[in-house]
Amino acid sequence: MPIIEIQTLDHPGVEIFSSLTEAQLRNRLDPEKGIFIAESPKVIRVALDAGYEPQAILCETKHITGDAADIIHRCGDIPVYTGSRELLTQLTGYTLTRGVLCAMQRKHSQPIEEICKDARRIAVIHGVVDTTNIGAIFRSAAALGIDAIVLTRDSCDPLNRRAIRVSMGSVFLIPWTWTDHPINELHQMGFSTAALALTECSIPLDHPALKAESKLALIFGTEGDGLPQHTIEEADYVVRIPMSHGVDSLNVAAASAVVFWELRK
Numbered sequence: 001m002p003i004i005e006i007q008t009l010d011h012p013g014v015e016i017f018s019s020l021t022e023a024q025l026r027n028r029l030d031p032e033k034g035i036f037i038a039e040s041p042k043v044i045r046v047a048l049d050a051g052y053e054p055q056a057i058l059c060e061t062k063h064i065t066g067d068a069a070d071i072i073h074r075c076g077d078i079p080v081y082t083g084s085r086e087l088l089t090q091l092t093g094y095t096l097t098r099g100v101l102c103a104m105q106r107k108h109s110q111p112i113e114e115i116c117k118d119a120r121r122i123a124v125i126h127g128v129v130d131t132t133n134i135g136a137i138f139r140s141a142a143a144l145g146i147d148a149i150v151l152t153r154d155s156c157d158p159l160n161r162r163a164i165r166v167s168m169g170s171v172f173l174i175p176w177t178w179t180d181h182p183i184n185e186l187h188q189m190g191f192s193t194a195a196l197a198l199t200e201c202s203i204p205l206d207h208p209a210l211k212a213e214s215k216l217a218l219i220f221g222t223e224g225d226g227l228p229q230h231t232i233e234e235a236d237y238v239v240r241i242p243m244s245h246g247v248d249s250l251n252v253a254a255a256s257a258v259v260f261w262e263l264r265k
Contacts, residue, residue, distance in 0.1 A: 003064065006083045009091050014081050016103050017058045018091045022160055034106045036159035038169075040098040041067045046169030053105040054078055058092075060085050060099035068100045075102070106159065112150060112185050115175035119147035120215055120265045122191065124182045126231060127154045127222035128252055134158055135166025136253035137220070142170035144260035149176040150186070150217075182219070183234045191217045194263075195235035196255060197227050198248060202240035205262050210237060218259055220252050 006014060017037065035055055038044045041063075048054065054075040059068045061082045072080055088096055116122060123146050128134060134156045141149055149158075156163060158171045179185055183193050192213045203209070210216065219235060221227030232238055241250065241258055250258070 002077075003080050003082060005061070006081055006087065006091075009087070011081070013056065013079060014058065014091060016056060017081075017101055018093070022157065035103050036106060036164070037161045038102045038104055039096065039100070039161055039165050041071060041100050042098075043164060043169040044071050044100060044102045047102070047104055047172050048074055050172035052107065052172065055103040055105055056081065057103075058082075058088065058096075058101040060088060060096065063099045067098055071100065071102070110175065110177050112177050112179050112182075113189065115148045115177050116150070116186070116189055116191070121146050121260075121263065122186065122217040123149045123256065123260070124186070124193075124217050124219040125149060125151045125155050126182070126219055126227055127152055128220065129154070129156045130223055131156050131160045131162040132166050133223060133251070133253045134160070135163040135171070137256045138163070138167040138174060138176075139170040140253070140257040140260055142167075142173045144257065145264040146174065146218075146260055149174060150179050150182050151176065152182060153178050153180060182217070183231065186217045189215075191215045192237070193217045193219060193235040194237040194239045195219045195221075195227050195232045196240070196259065197221065197232050197238050198240055199232060199238050202238045205239055205241050205259060207237075207239075210239065210263055216263060218256075218263065220256055220259075223252055 038047045056078055057075060057080045059082055064082055123141050125137060138158060158176060164171055186193055194210060194216060196219060219227060241255060
């Protein structure tokens, strides 16, 4: 593999790690031709194990024979850009976690029917836009037995660099896809749907009817306003987490972990 030492911020090829925005990396006109940035050796290894194709590596010089050595070996004949910690921090605008970044090719998006065909518990992320929350939800979902995740298109991209890092690579471990009409599509596949929301009709999370469902989709709303009213009305259940001390809600990432654990199969 070619090791390319860079001395300036405008070295040809490194713009993939510096000047391109998340939207440009994702390539909204044709997302399947887009790329994403995986950060830290551990996360990069998880992505490689999941079959994602590397395009280029950026790492501190000391990591070529250190933390990144096995990754560079696995990636074959792709460019490996290297330089001092200070130069790479100026280039990317942040200090690299464990000193290694890898640009990787996105995979083709799978149909919702494909990722849900054998699933029993699904998470639906509806309009959640905070990258930290997305990453945390994916990490909890992978750890606590969720089979797949469906996101509405107004949600944050799970392959956002920060979302990937917060998830510790869990975005590569659990199948996920986008959808425009999650409840209708999931109902057609035989799923009951449970919207997490505070209403007069909400049932507690430990209600026996929820655990009895063989195929259940759990719907989580945006950080501020929660779920749209029409989504709440279309769901089979409206569910709340019982709480104490007058607290009425949790952060969506924290709430998802509680729900995943309680309703796991």
